[in-house]
Amino acid sequence: MEHFDLSLVNWSRAQFALTAMYHWVFVPLTLGLAFIMAFMETIYYKTDDEEWKRITKFWMTLFGINFAIGVATGIILEFEFGTNWSNYSWFVGDIFGAPLAIEGIMAFFMESTFIAVMFFGWNKVSKKFHLVSTWLVALGANLSALWILVANAWMQYPAGMYFNPDTARNEMHNFWEVLFSPVAINKFLHTITSGYVLAALFVIGISAWFLLKGRHILLSKRSIIIASVFGLISSLFLALTGDGSAYQVAQKQPMKLAAMEGLYEGTERASLIVIGALTPGKEYNDNKDPFIFKIQIPKLLSFLGYRSSDAFVPGVEDIIKGEYTYTDKDGNQKVALSAEQKIEHGKIAIQALADYKNAREAGDSAAMAYHRKLIDENFEYFGYGYLNDPNSIIPNVPLTFYSFHIMVGLGFLFIAFFILILYLIYFRSFKINKWLLRLSILMIPLAYIASQAGWIVAEVGRQPWVIQDVLPNVAAVSRIDASAVQVTFFLFFIIFTTLLIAELRIMFTQIKKGPKDGGN
Amino acid sequence: MIDTTFIFLQHYWWFIISLLGALLVFLLFVQGGQTLIYTIGKTETERTMLVNALGRKWEFTFTTLVTFGGAFFASFPLFYSTSFGGAYWVWMAILFCFVIQAVSYEYRSKPNNFLGARTFEIFLFVNGLLGTVLLGTAVATFFTGSQFSVSKINLTNLSNPVISSWETPWHGLEAALNLHNLSLGLAVFFLARVLAILYFMNHVNHDQINARSRKQLLYNAIPFLFFFLTFVIWLFIRDGFAVNPTNGLVFMQKNKYLLNLIQMPVVLIMFLTGVVLVLWGITKSLLKTYTKGIWFTGFGTVLTVLSLFLIAGYNNTAYYPSTFNLQHSLTIFNSSSSKFTLTVMSFVSLLVPFVVAYIWYAWKSINVKKIDEEEIRTETHVY
Numbered sequence: 088m089e090h091f092d093l094s095l096v097n098w099s100r101a102q103f104a105l106t107a108m109y110h111w112v113f114v115p116l117t118l119g120l121a122f123i124m125a126f127m128e129t130i131y132y133k134t135d136d137e138e139w140k141r142i143t144k145f146w147m148t149l150f151g152i153n154f155a156i157g158v159a160t161g162i163i164l165e166f167e168f169g170t171n172w173s174n175y176s177w178f179v180g181d182i183f184g185a186p187l188a189i190e191g192i193m194a195f196f197m198e199s200t201f202i203a204v205m206f207f208g209w210n211k212v213s214k215k216f217h218l219v220s221t222w223l224v225a226l227g228a229n230l231s232a233l234w235i236l237v238a239n240a241w242m243q244y245p246a247g248m249y250f251n252p253d254t255a256r257n258e259m260h261n262f263w264e265v266l267f268s269p270v271a272i273n274k275f276l277h278t279i280t281s282g283y284v285l286a287a288l289f290v291i292g293i294s295a296w297f298l299l300k301g302r303h304i305l306l307s308k309r310s311i312i313i314a315s316v317f318g319l320i321s322s323l324f325l326a327l328t329g330d331g332s333a334y335q336v337a338q339k340q341p342m343k344l345a346a347m348e349g350l351y352e353g354t355e356r357a358s359l360i361v362i363g364a365l366t367p368g369k370e371y372n373d374n375k376d377p378f379i380f381k382i383q384i385p386k387l388l389s390f391l392g393y394r395s396s397d398a399f400v401p402g403v404e405d406i407i408k409g410e411y412t413y414t415d416k417d418g419n420q421k422v423a424l425s426a427e428q429k430i431e432h433g434k435i436a437i438q439a440l441a442d443y444k445n446a447r448e449a450g451d452s453a454a455m456a457y458h459r460k461l462i463d464e465n466f467e468y469f470g471y472g473y474l475n476d477p478n479s480i481i482p483n484v485p486l487t488f489y490s491f492h493i494m495v496g497l498g499f500l501f502i503a504f505f506i507l508i509l510y511l512i513y514f515r516s517f518k519i520n521k522w523l524l525r526l527s528i529l530m531i532p533l534a535y536i537a538s539q540a541g542w543i544v545a546e547v548g549r550q551p552w553v554i555q556d557v558l559p560n561v562a563a564v565s566r567i568d569a570s571a572v573q574v575t576f577f578l579f580f581i582i583f584t585t586l587l588i589a590e591l592r593i594m595f596t597q598i599k600k601g602p603k604d605g606g607n
Numbered sequence: 608m609i610d611t612t613f614i615f616l617q618h619y620w621w622f623i624i625s626l627l628g629a630l631l632v633f634l635l636f637v638q639g640g641q642t643l644i645y646t647i648g649k650t651e652t653e654r655t656m657l658v659n660a661l662g663r664k665w666e667f668t669f670t671t672l673v674t675f676g677g678a679f680f681a682s683f684p685l686f687y688s689t690s691f692g693g694a695y696w697v698w699m700a701i702l703f704c705f706v707i708q709a710v711s712y713e714y715r716s717k718p719n720n721f722l723g724a725r726t727f728e729i730f731l732f733v734n735g736l737l738g739t740v741l742l743g744t745a746v747a748t749f750f751t752g753s754q755f756s757v758s759k760i761n762l763t764n765l766s767n768p769v770i771s772s773w774e775t776p777w778h779g780l781e782a783a784l785n786l787h788n789l790s791l792g793l794a795v796f797f798l799a800r801v802l803a804i805l806y807f808m809n810h811v812n813h814d815q816i817n818a819r820s821r822k823q824l825l826y827n828a829i830p831f832l833f834f835f836l837t838f839v840i841w842l843f844i845r846d847g848f849a850v851n852p853t854n855g856l857v858f859m860q861k862n863k864y865l866l867n868l869i870q871m872p873v874v875l876i877m878f879l880t881g882v883v884l885v886l887w888g889i890t891k892s893l894l895k896t897y898t899k900g901i902w903f904t905g906f907g908t909v910l911t912v913l914s915l916f917l918i919a920g921y922n923n924t925a926y927y928p929s930t931f932n933l934q935h936s937l938t939i940f941n942s943s944s945s946k947f948t949l950t951v952m953s954f955v956s957l958l959v960p961f962v963v964a965y966i967w968y969a970w971k972s973i974n975v976k977k978i979d980e981e982e983i984r985t986e987t988h989v990y
Contacts, residue, residue: 144987151713151988158666159709162673163702166691169680170699173692174769178762180684181944188681189955191674196962199666200969206988207663212972220969251945255759255770256684258945434765441763473765562762565692566769567778575699582703586710589721596719603987 095569096560099171102576104546106163108539109583113157113590115538118232118279119286119321120150121225125218126313132218142306143221144209145602146290149594151206156590160583171572175553175563182248182259183238186266190234198227232279240271242554243545244339250466252443252459257557270335274545277328280321281541284501285534287318288527291508293598295527298519303601308517311508319505325498330391336548337392340555341413342406342480343548346487348388350402351377353411357400359387362492365485371403371478403484407477424468426477433472436465470552473562482550490543497537504530616949617939618921620682623956625916627675628746629909632795634668635742636806636905637661639799641708641735644728647807647819652980655716655989658731660810660978661803662712662990667966669709681952685757685942686927689771693755694745694779701741708734712990736796743795745779747788749919750842750864752928754781757935774931787845790838797831798885798908805892805901812977821893828889843868848928850938857925857933867918874914874921881910 124146131139165187169176176184204212204220212220241247247264248257259265291314294307337344345351348360351371363381386396393400401423405411409425424432439461446454474480508527511519519527549555553563640661648654680687691698707730714720715727754774762768775781782788804820804827811817847863850856860866868875884907892900920926925936943949976982983989 148988152717155710155713158669159706162669162676162705162709165673165676165680166698166702169676169687169691170695171692173688173771174762176680176688176692177684177770180680180687181948184677184681184684184687184944185948185952187677188674188952191670191677192955192958192962195670195673196966199670200966202666203663204969204973207986208973209987211975216972254945255762259948259951262947262951437763437765441760444760444763473768562768564769565688565695566767566772567692567695568776571695571778578703582706585722586706589710589714592719592721593714593717597717600718 095567095572096564098569098572098576099564100560102171102572102579103164103167105576105579105583106160106167107542107546109587110157110160110164111539111542112535112587113153113160114232115282115285116153116289117150117157117228118282119284119317120146120153120289121221121228122283123286123290123310123313123317124150125222125225126317127309128218128221132214138305139309141602142309145306146310147205148597148603149293152590152593152597154202156586159586163579171565171567172553172563173565175558177256178558178563179242179245179248179257179554181256182241182245182265185259185262186234186238186241190231194227194230194234196227197223198231201227229279232282233275236275236278237266237271239545240268240274241265242552243274243549244268244270244335245554245557246270250462250469252440252462253447255440255444257554269331270339273328273331273335277325277332278541280325280328281538283321284318284325284498285538287314287321287505288501288530288534290314291318292528292531295519295524296598297601299521299524299528306602312512315505315508315512319502319509322498322502322505326502329495329498333391334394337400338414338416340549341401342403342482343487343544344392345401345403345406346482346484346548347491347544348400349377349484349488350388350400351404353399353401353405355389355399356386356397357388357392358383358385359391360492362496363488365488367485369484371407371481403481407480426471426480429468429471430474430477432465432468433470433474435472436462436469437472439465468556470554470557470559470562473559474551479551479559482548487544487548490540490547494537494540494544497533497540501530501534501537610946613946613949614940616946616953617943619953620678620943620949621920621926621939622917623959624675624678624682625913625920626909627671627678628916629912631668631671631675631742632798632912633802633905633908634664634671635739635795635799636802636901637665637668638708638735638738638803639796639801640803640806641731642796643800643803643807643823644731647804647816647823649815649819652983653813653816654728655983656811656813656816656978656980657807658712658715658728659983659986659990660807663973665708665712669705672705678952682944682949683937683939683942684944685771686937689755689757689937689942690745690753690927692771693773694748694753694782695773696777697741697745697779697782701738701745704734704738704741708738715990735799739796739799740789740792741783743792744783744785744788746795747785747791747838748782749916749926749928750845750847751782751785751787752848752930752936753779754931755929755935756931757929757937787838787841790834790841794831794834794838797827797834800827801831801889802901802904802908805888805904808892809898809901810974810977812979824889824893828893848925848933848936850923850925850936852923855938855941857928857936857938859933863924864918867922867924868914870922871917874917877910877917878914881907881912881914883907885911 124143127143201220201223205224208217246268247261248259251258290310294310297303297307349365361382364379366375366379369375369377388400389398390396401411407426409423411423413423415421439458443458551559553560644654644657648657711727711730715724756774757771759770761770804824807820808817843865846859846861849858849860849863884903888900888904891897920939925938927937929935
């Protein structure tokens with residue numbers, strides 16, 4: 088949303104961003120809370136302790152409130168690919184649609200079937216069947232995330248496909264390359280574990296509030312133990328997969344990495360910015376210092392991005408001007424083209440496609456072969472052909488930079504927090520100070536901020552690409568009036584906000600009430 | 608050279624889409640029921656019983672709609688990009704209807720729910736009315752056509768690379784003004800209500816609710832039959848969008864959809880069986896105390912809708928016709944995904960019987976007993 092004006096592309100982006108961000112308010116809690124509930128119910132199943140059943144049912148009530156609105160926002164996202172990004176839907180539907188359909192068949196039905204058993208089956212099915220249903224809800228929710236994240240990862244790193252000039256679209260030739268691309272694996276694991284961390288902080292925060300109020304002590308303590316163990320393991324894994332994700336970004340989306348780090352001029356032995364403030368209005372070629380101040384760790388960016396502390400990390404300017412050496416996906420050393428050269432190659436590919444089509448209509452097979460070759464040689468830069476200004480490949484650097492650093496900073500804070508809580512539980516007999524209980528409540532909004540920031544890095548950082556290097560947003564959008572998108576944008580904004588208010592009020596009321604049948 | 612495997616896969620996926628569409632129409636009984644909460648439920652307890660009877664099924668309708676959309680995207684992406692990106696307003700209106708439904712069950716009876724129970728009940732009513740009518744109207748365009756153009760060469764137009772364009776500024780609203788489309792929309796609406804009534808009769812153990820349901824069955828079956836027959840008779844006598852198998856050109860053919868039924872006897876039998884089962888379920892439930900009508904009418908609905916989808920796409924027919932330019936019409940051949948993608952998804956679709964089996968088992972497990980007042984009083988998770 089960096090150039091928020093009245094144009095169709097930007098309003099379409101704004102609408103998609105609005106829907107995605109609202110959706111992501113609700114989904115991460117569902118992903119993590121489902122497992123926490125499953126752990127709790129498993130203990131109930133093993134011990135037959137009714138208090139564990141009460142605890143499970145309490146968290147299940149909050150899960151249900153949250154789940155409904157997650158579903159509501161999810162359906163919009165699926166259909167917005169068609170309504171607002173119709174060109175995209177055709178151009179890559181052959182690849183992107185498949186994970187979406189598999190998601191529906193494999194995951195959504197599992198989730199929606201067993202959620203009914205989970206909520207209404209307590210007195211109707213056996214304890215074992217109920218427990219299995221709760222686990223299947225957790226599995227279904229996470230499988231849903233798998234397929235949509237595979238699709239998103241493919242947009243960041245289009246693998247397992249080729250361009251077919253006869254159909255004028257990209258087609259899948261290797262399903263496993265799409266499913267198991269390193270970007271997809273990292274993205275899936277990083278995203279779902281972020282949901283687990285958020286859910287763990289949610290459970291700890293609410294339990295801390297009960298402890299502050301002196302209510303439901305046993306429920307709170309038991310919940311904190313489960314959530315903090317789950318949270319610590321998840322947050323460590325989150326850091327690990329975060330490193331994996333950043334490494335993939337360095338290899339596949341160097342411009343995004345440059346924006347994440349505010350790196351305008353590339354360098355060997357590049358430092359990682361721990362904290363910093365960007366110079367407002369900085370342009371990549373204005374010779375201003377990018378930072379007002381910064382604290383950095385020498386060589387760490389080179390090491391994290393390329394696994395070598397001496398490695399060269401290209402900055403925004405290098406990527407625009409080219410002429411630096413990099414390793415391509417096949418492991419070959421290459422000299423980078425400038426953005427202007429890439430635009431030229433892209434235009435050649437697009438013109439060759441037009442010529443290929445004309446040759447086909449004329450039945451000229453020699454010309455078809457010639458233009459097909461031109462397309463293949465230049466397809467790597469196909470999407471650049473729709474751009475005119477080299478500067479348009481620069482994403483919003485401040486938004487990406489600050490979002491990235493907020494996300495990472497909070498991620499490390501959460502690890503420290505879980506360690507502290509577990510230390511107090513096991514070595515100080517659960518003696519948690521009031522200030523720490525208050526801090527635990529504060530962790531809930533911080534978890535949501537970190538979660539949203541993560542998606543801002545992923546999506547704003549890759550602009551202007553809908554499909555990295557293959558399709559920019561200007562060529563992906565539907566042909567509708569910008570005013571129509573404005574109307575639906577504001578309608579969605581009003582309805583999502585209204586429903587969010589309703590959700591929060593219901594949630595707070597349920598939390599205040601505590602477990603339905605009292606509990607300890 | 609003709610690739611028979613690819614042609615088979617295109618037919619297979621049109622069948623899957625048709626089946627999902629048919630199941631969706633059956634599951635719209637949830638929407639139909641939402642428009643009857645105040646007609647059949649006269650006290651707060653009765654209304655809560657009805658809402659809970661429907662509330663345990665709403666996610667299946669919702670999930671089927673999402674899967675229907677996802678499967679369409681994956682198997683026929685050109686339809687997805689053309690229809691959704693073009694008929695913007697009608698699809699957006701459908702989406703709004705379903706967004707407000709998703710939260711209404713969970714939030715309706717919760718304290719401090721911001722908008723009040725009545726508002727959430729209105730949301731459910733709006734979803735039940737507009738959701739069914741608009742979905743029916745949108746599907747009817749498979750037979751009546753829409754004003755769009757498709758040109759893949761546009762991708763090479765740097766200033767405007769959009770492949771599919773809607774050629775009227777109404778962006779889908781015009782479909783709701785077409786009487787033939789509207790007749791299917793209203794038929795779907797009243798069918799959803801009929802199915803809901805039969806579902807209540809089967810699933811709710813309450814004398815007054817059952818008595819009122821039986822009365823409402825007649826009031827809704829009559830308009831359903833009127834609109835359904837209007838749509839079907841009109842469909843059989845109108846010209847259809849045929850495809851010349853030798854050169855792929857689309858042309859108007861007299862009584863195309865009736866001919867499709869006759870030329871595909873299996874589909875004809877399916878259609879007739881479906882219609883008979885729908886009528887059988889309704890009639891038997893009207894004439895005596897009978898609670899199993901939902902199964903006959905439900906299964907009949909699936910068969911009838913499935914056969915309507917099949918005559919839209921099979922037998923050299925353009926399933927999404929363009930009235931702007933006939934040659935831009937979409938067929939299962941020119942709008943499908945690649946052979947590789949359809950093959951991959953076909954392997955995944957082998958899981959469908961397994962999915963159906965566990966849905967059946969789970970439903971059976973929690974539906975062992977009809978909903979009654981006692982359950983509403985004692986159940987801890989009430990909508």
